[in-house]
Amino acid sequence: MSKDGTILAQKIRKSFGPKTVLKDINLDIASGEICCIIGPSGSGKSTILRCINGLETVDSGVLKVNGEDFGYYETAHAYHAHSPKKLAEQRTRVGMVFQSFNLFPNMTALENVMSGPVLVKGADKKQAAKRAQELLASVGLAGFGDYYPAQLSGGQQQRVAIARSLAMDPEIMLFDEPTSALDPEKVGEVLAVMKDLAKKGMTMVVVTHEMGFAREVADSLIFMDDGYVVERGDAREVLSNPQEPRTQAFLQQVL
Amino acid sequence: MDSALKPRIRRRSTFEYVAWVLSTLIGLGILISVSTNPNFKWGVVARYFTHETIIRGLMLTIFLTLASMALGTLLGLGLAIMRSSHVKPISIAANIYITLFRGTPVLVQLIFWFNISALYPNLTIGIPFTNIGTAIDTNALMAPITAALVGLTLNEAAYMAEIIRGGFSSVGKGQIEAADSLGMSAGTRMRKVIIPQAMPSIIPATGNQVIGMFKGTSLVSVLGVAELLQSAQLIYARTYETIPLLLVASLWYLVMTLLLSYPQSKLEQKYSRATSRLPRKAKKVVLTEPEGTLR
Numbered sequence: 001m002s003k004d005g006t007i008l009a010q011k012i013r014k015s016f017g018p019k020t021v022l023k024d025i026n027l028d029i030a031s032g033e034i035c036c037i038i039g040p041s042g043s044g045k046s047t048i049l050r051c052i053n054g055l056e057t058v059d060s061g062v063l064k065v066n067g068e069d070f071g072y073y074e075t076a077h078a079y080h081a082h083s084p085k086k087l088a089e090q091r092t093r094v095g096m097v098f099q100s101f102n103l104f105p106n107m108t109a110l111e112n113v114m115s116g117p118v119l120v121k122g123a124d125k126k127q128a129a130k131r132a133q134e135l136l137a138s139v140g141l142a143g144f145g146d147y148y149p150a151q152l153s154g155g156q157q158q159r160v161a162i163a164r165s166l167a168m169d170p171e172i173m174l175f176d177e178p179t180s181a182l183d184p185e186k187v188g189e190v191l192a193v194m195k196d197l198a199k200k201g202m203t204m205v206v207v208t209h210e211m212g213f214a215r216e217v218a219d220s221l222i223f224m225d226d227g228y229v230v231e232r233g234d235a236r237e238v239l240s241n242p243q244e245p246r247t248q249a250f251l252q253q254v255l
Numbered sequence: 256m257d258s259a260l261k262p263r264i265r266r267r268s269t270f271e272y273v274a275w276v277l278s279t280l281i282g283l284g285i286l287i288s289v290s291t292n293p294n295f296k297w298g299v300v301a302r303y304f305t306h307e308t309i310i311r312g313l314m315l316t317i318f319l320t321l322a323s324m325a326l327g328t329l330l331g332l333g334l335a336i337m338r339s340s341h342v343k344p345i346s347i348a349a350n351i352y353i354t355l356f357r358g359t360p361v362l363v364q365l366i367f368w369f370n371i372s373a374l375y376p377n378l379t380i381g382i383p384f385t386n387i388g389t390a391i392d393t394n395a396l397m398a399p400i401t402a403a404l405v406g407l408t409l410n411e412a413a414y415m416a417e418i419i420r421g422g423f424s425s426v427g428k429g430q431i432e433a434a435d436s437l438g439m440s441a442g443t444r445m446r447k448v449i450i451p452q453a454m455p456s457i458i459p460a461t462g463n464q465v466i467g468m469f470k471g472t473s474l475v476s477v478l479g480v481a482e483l484l485q486s487a488q489l490i491y492a493r494t495y496e497t498i499p500l501l502l503v504a505s506l507w508y509l510v511m512t513l514l515l516s517y518p519q520s521k522l523e524q525k526y527s528r529a530t531s532r533l534p535r536k537a538k539k540v541v542l543t544e545p546e547g548t549l550r
Contacts, residue, residue, distance in 0.1 A: 055435065084440065085440070092438035098429060102430060104447075116438070
């Protein structure tokens with residue numbers, strides 16, 4: 001069976017200097033699964049997401065993305081880092097959406113969406129532009145192609161960023177608090193795009209504070225605290241009937 | 256009169272009035288002194304202002320400025336990229352270069368390059384460990400103008416490297432992460448993401464360097480290169496009209512600096528607007544809600 005779109009993490013550890021942010025992370029995300037990660041700030045939820053995309057490297061443990069060891073290859077005694085080229089290739093299969101959008105301000109919305117296919121995959125510019133137009137339309141931004149990021153609202157920028165990631169045809173999409181930097185009235189438009197994406201069977205890992213989104217869309221929910229996965233299970237199950245006292249306390253505060 | 260319509264008058268302090276009177280008096284005094292003191296010899300200044308020797312010197316100054324800025328910027332870009340490399344020996348080598356060339360006076364560097372033949376009398380170009388190649392007399396190679404160009408370029412490269420590196424580091428970490436997460440190679444990331452965004456901070460600083468370099472070229476007069484200052488010196492060595500000819504050179508430096516500062520301020524304006532550029536096609540677009548077709 002193809003392992004495309006799966007994420008497997010076993011005993012992941014990660015430290016920044018003396019501070020251990022991931023202590024013993026185990027994840028098993030199936031293809032097409034929508035997984036929301038919640039937890040207090042500093043719990044390591046963003047860090048694990050960044051590890052899955054190679055923005056951070058793990059110190060130890062097993063990390064398989066799309067069924068492949070991510071960023072490293074395994075030998076009898078150690079994991080060896082991949083060449084930058086191989087790492088880049090693995091990254092193209094994982095899309096990342098950032099809290100602060102991180103669109104390229106020197107490029108128009110269309111050029112942003114085209115940047116991956118053209119600059120990384122060497123795609124034909126005309127075809128890439130056509131596909132980028134379609135992607136912009138699919139996130140409700142038809143006709144915005146010529147606008148620079150600075151001329152778009154936060155919600156629009158984030159939707160362009162989602163389109164930019166989708167242009168690489170990733171098997172997995174990671175969302176790092178995608179609506180945290182948005183005006184409350186713009187949150188809905190980004191969540192609508194994400195819901196749409198979920199329906200298409202994309203594997204999605206979403207670090208979020210939007211409990212409504214988690215309840216409505218997510219298959220599974222992970223609650224993290226202090227570098228550990230405290231509780232994981234069916235999203236609606238965990239939200240309505242949390243088992244662990246730490247999860248109960250957190251949900252009481254945010255719901 | 257209706258109180259709501261009365262103008263509001265700015266308050267002027269006594270100090271402001273005093274400052275106006277004093278500075279006008281001092282200014283007038285200087286003007287009178289400069290125009291009536293016969294030793295300024297304004298007639299001589301006017302006569303030599305467009306003298307052939309002076310104009311040729313000015314052209315050489317302009318050439319030295321443009322050439323050493325262009326070469327220095329290229330070399331500086333290379334150094335900046337080396338300096339931000341993760342490969343330690345590369346980054347350290349660039350750092351040492353920058354430290355050496357920024358840490359010693361450019362005048363000393365110029366004289367050093369002029370006298371390099373004392374260290375290496377012959378320069379051999381060829382394949383190492385074979386007899387193939389030709390030897391060049393360093394003394395002949397390092398003509399004053401070559402030494403000037405080499406000295407100014409190598410010095411400028413160190414300064415440009417720091418300006419360009421500063422530009423690189425002004426690009427947010429998020430931009431680099433976005434490029435990385437798309438799988439961009441380091442080279443593409445540099446060309447398409449980092450350099451375009453670093454430009455707004457690099458260009459104005461480079462403009463300043465051009466203006467600085469224009470005046471800095473006067474240092475090469477010590478090597479006997481007949482640039483603007485040296486041309487003036489050549490004339491007054493003959494006519495003993497030192498002050499008028501220094502005035503001629505100074506006026507040219509001033510004119511050129513003012514000419515250069517206009518495009519410089521335009522560039523600054525252009526790049527300060529870079530983040531809020533208007534759409535290429537100014538068209539009215541109605542906000543649309545996301546619709547349900549994702550491909």
